Amino acid sequence: MKKLINAPEAVLAEALSGIAAAHPGLKVDAENKVIARALGTKPGKVALVSGGGSGHEPLHGGFVGKGMLDAACPGEVFTSPVPGQMLAAAQAVDGGVGVLFIVKNYTGDVLNFQMAAELAAEEGITVETVLVDDDVAVQDSTWTAGRRGTGATVFVEKIAGALAEQGGSLTEVADMGKRVNAASRSFAVALTACTTPASGKPGFDLPEDEMEVGVGIHGEPGRRREKLRPAKEIVATALDAILADQPLVAGDETIVMVNGLGGTPLIELYVVFNEVAAALADKGVVVARSLVGNYVTSLDMEGVSLTVCKADADMLSLWDAPVNTPALRWGI
Amino acid sequence: MKKLINAPEAVLAEALSGIAAAHPGLKVDAENKVIARALGTKPGKVALVSGGGSGHEPLHGGFVGKGMLDAACPGEVFTSPVPGQMLAAAQAVDGGVGVLFIVKNYTGDVLNFQMAAELAAEEGITVETVLVDDDVAVQDSTWTAGRRGTGATVFVEKIAGALAEQGGSLTEVADMGKRVNAASRSFAVALTACTTPASGKPGFDLPEDEMEVGVGIHGEPGRRREKLRPAKEIVATALDAILADQPLVAGDETIVMVNGLGGTPLIELYVVFNEVAAALADKGVVVARSLVGNYVTSLDMEGVSLTVCKADADMLSLWDAPVNTPALRWGI
Known part of the structure; x- marks a missing residue:
């Protein structure tokens, strides 16, 4: 460790x-x-x-x-x-x-x-x-x-x-x-396991060419193991799971978060966000607000979670209201 | 990769x-x-x-x-x-x-x-x-x-x-x-190498129990390899190098950044910042402003850099001025 x-x-x-x-x-x-x-x-x-x-x-x-x-x-x-x-x-x-x-x-x-x-x-x-x-x-x-x-x-x-x-x-x-x-709905994919300070070793084994699809934020098992795939296909899997549970139609407004799990470089999160934005645009769904970065992490885990909130006007207005915290700050 | x-x-x-x-x-x-x-x-x-x-x-x-x-x-x-x-x-x-x-x-x-x-x-x-x-x-x-x-x-x-x-x-x-x-002076320590998308493999080898002391942001070699040590000792090494080059005396005001290199959890960066703040306080040096997080990364590298700026009143006032960017935002 x-x-x-x-x-x-x-x-x-x-x-x-x-x-x-x-x-x-x-x-x-x-x-x-x-x-x-x-x-x-x-x-x-x-x-x-x-x-x-x-x-x-x-x-x-x-x-x-x-x-x-x-x-x-x-x-x-x-x-x-x-x-x-x-x-x-x-x-x-x-x-x-x-x-x-x-x-x-x-x-x-x-x-x-x-x-x-x-x-x-x-x-x-x-x-x-x-x-x-x-x-x-x-x-x-x-x-x-x-x-x-x-x-x-x-x-x-x-x-x-x-x-x-x-x-x-x-x-x-x-x-x-x-x-x-x-x-709101979320779905996460892990490329590596995370290591807690107390255990000193990765929480699970994940072969070099595989990912955990649907992982939890403590490394809990997801839906399945799969061969690692391109970002576009990973995003499609995550969005399919999210939209199967909460359908969105053209004109719906959303707040979208592409969240790094701790060990993923920001440049990759932007590659992922690019795919999310394109896929939602294809459906006519509006990304009204967004966050791209590390907000809900799993220590040093490499991977990403996608969260989509179908937002009404009240939510968007409250989202835009001033906030002054270490991790989110605007309007102040 | x-x-x-x-x-x-x-x-x-x-x-x-x-x-x-x-x-x-x-x-x-x-x-x-x-x-x-x-x-x-x-x-x-x-x-x-x-x-x-x-x-x-x-x-x-x-x-x-x-x-x-x-x-x-x-x-x-x-x-x-x-x-x-x-x-x-x-x-x-x-x-x-x-x-x-x-x-x-x-x-x-x-x-x-x-x-x-x-x-x-x-x-x-x-x-x-x-x-x-x-x-x-x-x-x-x-x-x-x-x-x-x-x-x-x-x-x-x-x-x-x-x-x-x-x-x-x-x-x-x-x-x-x-x-x-x-x-301003900086000093960085790497616990792991980073992997570029093009090369697909870590930029250098670093044994499981060693760190690269004085690493560059592309993984360039530093001063030496050492056994991994506790955060307190790593901070002492980094601060010694910084203060040897730019001495600080009691009452000096500073802007301090504890920067993650990309793969290091935020909780560890706060452990490091705690040591930096304590070490500077021991010398009577004032940490007037600070940043803790990922600001200048090296892809997925695990490690940390410390930057200390001996700040005058003009610099502090300009630091506090409104800023509205994706990564730094306040006063707006």
């Missing part, structure tokens, strides 16, 4: 310390492992809290800031954060009108956020939850009952976060988050 | 097409391979043009936009762009008061930008050049006489770009670019 670390067990704490040093707009509670906005939550604003295992950076800490999350709870690498951590986050950022938990659909995360919601209720904090389950590759998976939550998390956090910033109520913000999730 | 591409020889053209599709604020001249601002140059503004081999994304195309570059000329992967391409860029963006070429110190780039400057002069366009040579690892290298140009390029493009936006003259903008380069 080759990693730029000091010790596997110190990675999360040291990375959190680095995040605190790099981003004056954030404050890090090292004891509870909570990343929050330095300025706190304005009273009367719905607070958004997300979290999950580390190793998917910039998710979620890189999306804390004005117009997006109020706090993030990073677990150890590929490990759910714990309920106490989520409760501490909720208590730290509650502005008196409730907290929205944004939870990727993995069994550990779901259970722990559920328990945290109950603990928060005992403390008088109202919690609503949006469960993100956008990955169409498989129905159930290694760590998930039902579909896995992946790239759509970024869309949910951005759009619901903007609505909260504009004064939306907890119900309104939660409903918008659910709408975005319901409108 | 595992890459998300269609064909090695099509990578650049297809990536450029993807960049055009993803970024409405940019326009791409596919024939000349020039990325420019969609809105063009305001008459009377000094235009900044940079370029170099592809494979270092988001450099340079990702830094085209208000407050930074006016145009970028990407060559084939790890190959200098050609003079005609640079001339086309200069002609496209000249606002009537001259063009600044920002050139990383590699022999091919230097010769081709020099020829382009002569061709531009024949067309009546005044050109000044800033040569970036910040890499303290080695004095001469595979493709370079003198020091290589690496991470400081981002600082030069940002700070000189801001001054141009504020109405600086060609001489003033060029002088500021030179000041930033003179104030």
Whole structure:
């Protein structure tokens, strides 16, 4: 294993310390492992809290800031954060009108956020939850009952976060988050496995000429192994899976993310985006907004995920609203 | 080789097409391979043009936009762009008061930008050049006489770009670019080699337990091979090399970049930044501004580069000025 670390067990704490040093707009509670906005939550604003295992950076800490999350709870690498951590986050950022938990659909995360919601209720904090389950590759998976939550998390956090910033109520913000999730589909392909600091070796074997089609963000198995194919055919496979689940017709507007899994050069992501844009244009589908880069990673995995959100005018307007986080920043 | 591409020889053209599709604020001249601002140059503004081999994304195309570059000329992967391409860029963006070429110190780039400057002069366009040579690892290298140009390029493009936006003259903008380069030092470490699409195999062999200390952004040899060490010791090595060349004293303000070479997870870059911040704090050196992420990459290489700029008040103020590019965006 080759990693730029000091010790596997110190990675999360040291990375959190680095995040605190790099981003004056954030404050890090090292004891509870909570990343929050330095300025706190304005009273009367719905607070958004997300979290999950580390190793998917910039998710979620890189999306804390004005117009997006109020706090993030990073677990150890590929490990759910714990309920106490989520409760501490909720208590730290509650502005008196409730907290929205944004939870990727993995069994550990779901259970722990559920328990945290109950603990928060005992403390008088109202919690609503949006469960993100956008990955169409498989129905159930290694760590998930039902579909896995992946790239759509970024869309949910951005759009619901903007609505909260504009004064939306907890119900309104939660409903918008659910709408975005319901409108979004993802599909990923891995060219290599990733290596966690703790295990020190690749999570699975993948022959030199094969790819994992429909891989999960922890390297969970997808639909099948296949010989590596040209980007155009990989994109066709991913888009077919996405559109089979949520058909799009000419004139539909979309937000599209071509997301690198951590080890893929940006120049390749643009090659992939070029194919996505061309394929959608062929169908008359409009790519109204897009992201190309590393947003929901799997440590050093080489590969790409495609997320397509069928966006209505509200979503597009909220997408364009100002945001000021380490990983997404515009309008401010 | 595992890459998300269609064909090695099509990578650049297809990536450029993807960049055009993803970024409405940019326009791409596919024939000349020039990325420019969609809105063009305001008459009377000094235009900044940079370029170099592809494979270092988001450099340079990702830094085209208000407050930074006016145009970028990407060559084939790890190959200098050609003079005609640079001339086309200069002609496209000249606002009537001259063009600044920002050139990383590699022999091919230097010769081709020099020829382009002569061709531009024949067309009546005044050109000044800033040569970036910040890499303290080695004095001469595979493709370079003198020091290589690496991470400081981002600082030069940002700070000189801001001054141009504020109405600086060609001489003033060029002088500021030179000041930033003179104030900046970089040092990089590779854990793995990178693989170009054309060659299809790693550029060099690096045993499973070793790192290349002082590597160049194309995988050029550094100072030595060493056993892989903890992040804290790697940072000490890099900082020692940087500070030996440009001493810093307590109270000095700096802009610091911890840059991933393409295949390194962001969580590791934060572990590295944590060590850099601690080491500089020990000396009383102030990290006034920072970047942590992939800014000057070497395709899929795992590793990190550290760039430190000893920044004066002018540089910090220009750093904070609004910028709106795919890879750096704030204040707008």
